[in-house]
Amino acid sequence: MKDSILLIGKGRVGTALGSCLRTQKIPLVHRAGRGKFLPDIPKARLILIAVKDSAVSDVAKKIHQSRALKPGSFLAHFSGSLSSKVLRGNGCFVFSIHPLKSFAFPEGKCSDFQGIPFIFEGDKKAIKPAEKFVKILGGKLFQIKDKNKILYHAAACIASNFLVTLVSMAAALNKKAGISERKSQSRQPELFFIPLLSSTLKNIEKMGIPGALTGPIERGDFSTVTEHIKALKKNAPEILKTYRILGLETLKLARLKGLSEKESNLLKMLLKNP
Ligand SMILES: NC(=O)c1ccc[n+]([C@@H]2O[C@H](COP(=O)([O-])OP(=O)(O)OC[C@H]3O[C@@H](n4cnc5c(N)ncnc54)[C@H](OP(=O)(O)O)[C@@H]3O)[C@@H](O)[C@H]2O)c1
Known part of the structure; x- marks a missing residue:
């Protein structure tokens, strides 16, 4: 995965993801979910939103208003209960991948994700990039229909x-x-x-x-x-x-x-x- 990833959110999941991606030497820009993360936000092919569920759609709206999305970019969140539909806008591809693990005390290592199921739901075109991303983390991708999530x-x-x-x-x-x-x-x-x-x-x-x-x-x-x-x-x-x-x-x-x-x-x- 050569393109840089933009990761929004520095809570438990965001922190664990950020440190695993850095360990894997994946080009990464990591910003907190709140505050002024928009003005100098870089363009990215994959944008990941790891903020609390109730803030996901607002953060997605801000991203759509920014210049972060390239044509054909992918926008994703990690919630197990929200549909990827909350991310729609500006023609990018959307998906959600829920890591089936409790991150009460993430170690901040890739072992946080090793072997765990990631439940994918979203655009068909997003399956391959999602699979690639999950592979980097050491997880396994599973699919579910939006209505059953x-x-x-x-x-x-x-x-x-x-x-x-x-x-x-x-x-x-x-x-x-x-x-x-x-x-x-x-x-x-x-x-x-x-x-x-x-x-x-x-x-x-x-x-x-x-x-x-x-x-x-x-x-x-x-x-x-x-x-x-x-x-x-x-x-x-x-x-x-x-x-x-x-x-x-x-x-x-x-x-x-x-x-x-x-x-x-x-x-x-x-x-x-x-
Ligand atoms: N924790 C788990 O076990 C787990 C497992 C699977 C999936 N997930 C999913 O992963 C995502 C992140 O969960 P988490 O456990 O990492 O959450 P978390 O530790 O509570 O962190 C939530 C993050 O959201 C930010 N935030 C809160 N309100 C916001 C707002 N209004 N606008 C922008 N950012 C805001 C917080 O910023 P501040 O620090 O500034 O408040 C914090 O960085 C969620 O979608 C969750 O469903 C979590």
Whole structure:
């Protein structure tokens, strides 16, 4: 990729992208999203907007008003929920590529992007340049139709954001259970679950779903689930609804893994019972 890239946005994704592209010796102009980035903005063949979703369309408008776009240029953003249509104007080609990773603490190295899926949506003419760009980062390009993008984004939120929520709920329960740590080992309560979470993720990677499922529902252990419900009713009734809903979803997986219909029906009654 000989043409220079113009990257707008110095947040988590913008910073990670900027440092990876510089490491790869790609000619790059990197500007913050806010402020006066327009007056001396250079022309570029590929312009990437890495600002918060609600500002993407405004930044795109500013770019269209500037002289940054050459004929046949490509304009892209990284949002998982927005369509590339928000970038349209002045006849350039538009696309979005959503890196399927959580950038809470990007290391600022190309390893931030190594092997991760980038979900492409946009103009057909943009597929090749997008693929080239993703290859530079070390990622893999996948395609999605514009109309299905929001569904894909909901899936990503369930897998990542809701996992954080679940760990937070588990940590709150553990606090009520009164697990105490030796002072010298004092740490955040959620860290307690890291070995369990890591092994579960490894199991999913190695064995897939439902193979990776373990626990009382998978084993058809009626008495343990009964005791869980009793304990939650008494100590954390606010969590019971979530336990029941996720328990019923887990039961479907347990059934797929081989739990008998009889055991499954008993557990279903127990989990549904208010
Ligand atoms: N973080 C992730 O895990 C992740 C993953 C995949 C995709 N993405 C996507 O990547 C893009 C950037 O996300 P991010 O996590 O890097 O965001 P971020 O860390 O919150 O940074 C957002 C950037 O947008 C700038 N900005 C905010 N309001 C603006 C405005 N009104 N006009 C111009 N610039 C403005 C901010 O500038 P200031 O610093 O001056 O406020 C900041 O540089 C988003 O489209 C997001 O959906 C993020």
